Amino acid sequence: MSARRAVHGHVDRIRSAVVTAGMDRRGSIAQRLRGTTVGRSIFRAPTRATPRDRAAGHWSSFLLHIYPVKMRRKEIAFRYSWYLGVISTVLLGSLIASGIYLMFFYVPSPESAYADIQNIQLEVTFGQYIRNVHRWSAHLMVLAVAAHMARVFYRGAYKAPREFNWVLGVGLLLLTLLMSFTGYLLPWDQLAFWAVTVGTEMAGYVPFIGETTQEMLLGGPVVGSATLLRFYVLHVAVLPVAIVSVLMFHLWRWRKDSMLDTDSGEPTSDDPVAGGPPAADEVVIEPELEEFHV
Amino acid sequence: MSEAPPTETRVDLGVQPTNTRVLGIVPGKPVANERKEPEREDLVMVWPHLLVRHGVAAMAVLLLVMVIAVFFDAPLRDIADPTNTPNPEKAPWYFAALQELLSHFHPLIAGVLIPTAIIIGLVVLPYIDRSPWVTPRHRKVAVTAFTAFMVIWIILTIIGFAFRGPNWGWVWPWDEWHGEL
Numbered sequence: 001m002s003a004r005r006a007v008h009g010h011v012d013r014i015r016s017a018v019v020t021a022g023m024d025r026r027g028s029i030a031q032r033l034r035g036t037t038v039g040r041s042i043f044r045a046p047t048r049a050t051p052r053d054r055a056a057g058h059w060s061s062f063l064l065h066i067y068p069v070k071m072r073r074k075e076i077a078f079r080y081s082w083y084l085g086v087i088s089t090v091l092l093g094s095l096i097a098s099g100i101y102l103m104f105f106y107v108p109s110p111e112s113a114y115a116d117i118q119n120i121q122l123e124v125t126f127g128q129y130i131r132n133v134h135r136w137s138a139h140l141m142v143l144a145v146a147a148h149m150a151r152v153f154y155r156g157a158y159k160a161p162r163e164f165n166w167v168l169g170v171g172l173l174l175l176t177l178l179m180s181f182t183g184y185l186l187p188w189d190q191l192a193f194w195a196v197t198v199g200t201e202m203a204g205y206v207p208f209i210g211e212t213t214q215e216m217l218l219g220g221p222v223v224g225s226a227t228l229l230r231f232y233v234l235h236v237a238v239l240p241v242a243i244v245s246v247l248m249f250h251l252w253r254w255r256k257d258s259m260l261d262t263d264s265g266e267p268t269s270d271d272p273v274a275g276g277p278p279a280a281d282e283v284v285i286e287p288e289l290e291e292f293h294v
Numbered sequence: 295m296s297e298a299p300p301t302e303t304r305v306d307l308g309v310q311p312t313n314t315r316v317l318g319i320v321p322g323k324p325v326a327n328e329r330k331e332p333e334r335e336d337l338v339m340v341w342p343h344l345l346v347r348h349g350v351a352a353m354a355v356l357l358l359v360m361v362i363a364v365f366f367d368a369p370l371r372d373i374a375d376p377t378n379t380p381n382p383e384k385a386p387w388y389f390a391a392l393q394e395l396l397s398h399f400h401p402l403i404a405g406v407l408i409p410t411a412i413i414i415g416l417v418v419l420p421y422i423d424r425s426p427w428v429t430p431r432h433r434k435v436a437v438t439a440f441t442a443f444m445v446i447w448i449i450l451t452i453i454g455f456a457f458r459g460p461n462w463g464w465v466w467p468w469d470e471w472h473g474e475l
Contacts, residue, residue, distance in 0.1 A: 156428030
């Protein structure tokens with residue numbers, strides 16, 4: 001028994017103690033599942049022992065593909081973004097889920113729309129509750145998207161190379177407003193009818209094309225059955241497809257632009273240089289990032 | 295005086311002979327004592343660090359929606375009646391600022407020029423503001439202009455939503471409530 005073997009045994013004991021002390025006890029089950037034949041067919045990078053493995057696992061995951069592998073600690077803190085983009089997206093998900101449920105019980109015609117809403121509230125299982133979720137999610141989403149825009153402005157996060165993503169964001173704000181406005185008419189109550197009358201009158205003020213635009217929106221001179229049908233089709237088909245498409249583009253740009261990571265600024269820093277862009281030779285791409293990011 | 299104990303640390307390896315010493319274990323990082331304080335610029339894995347935070351934010355906002363939906367019902371007024379115009383006629387709250395402007399200016403200005411200018415202004419903002427600075431003290435013009443716009447817009451929205459009653463006259467919201475969600 002040489003001294004050398006003894007030292008090796010000692011090192012092994014330390015290592016196993018560190019591992020069982022909870023480095024990844026929970027992960028070991030996941031690790032074993034990923035290692036099975038089925039697991040290997042699902043996960044393109046089944047081993048997750050080293051940081052390099054974990055980066056590879058993230059990089060090859062479908063569900064995580066919109067996220068970068070790594071970010072700076074300051075960028076993931078609450079105060080950096082207030083998570084308003086995530087909150088807006090979650091509210092959109094809540095609206096899609098509750099909206100699909102409501103679609104099962106609603107026919108967009110002046111004869112039946114109002115009665116359908118009453119039926120949803122009184123007869124349909126969880127109908128009133130789902131309608132409430134849809135309504136309040138919609139109002140909150142308008143607030144969240146507007147707040148997201150303000151936060152991005154004060155962060156200076158619309159600056160190069162993210163200019164175009166800001167433009168996509170303006171599009172998403174307008175689509176959110178249109179979604180909310182078209183949905184406003186659907187209950188076909190006094191609130192809906194007159195709010196949409198006031199709202200569409202504004203379109204009529206546009207010179208030359210105003211009246212045509214207003215008639216196209218309304219499907220006639222005043223709010224009527226054609227308006228209800230048009231708003232419904234816009235609300236459940238055209239605008240959702242548009243907003244989800246632009247949102248995918250928006251997220252894709254966010255992910256691609258975050259690779260470049262030119263933001264070295266500190267909003268609270270007293271150092272006048274800290275708010276500016278780093279000099280070209282200061283931009284260091286970590287080897288790991290180079291491999292899995294670009 | 296008794297003899298001082300030997301100062302060198304001996305590690306009992308449980309094997310003979312005992313005159314072996316661990317002088318160092320390489321390679322590797324120190325397990326304790328020299329742990330580096332994480333810095334704001336350090337890179338961290340998005341899973342779990344960011345995704346856990348996003349998950350918490352998502353659950354918090356869903357909880358908020360569910361709680362609001364339990365306690366407050368979505369409004370449903372009487373069935374639409376084209377012959378019975380309510381007074382005041384109110385647009386949805388996010389158009390309340392525009393409606394308030396419409397009561398002060400010509401419709402062409404308040405209903406067309408101002409909204410168009412706002413949209414175009416927002417779209418071209420990143421192409422006008424080319425300065426790379428992100429600290430507020432280095433972008434006073436942009437921050438001041440944006441803040442002024444936002445404050446005006448919020449005030450107009452609140453006035454249009456809560457402070458306007460019949461014939462778009464001024465009412466105090468605690469006297470008569472005309473806001474509609």
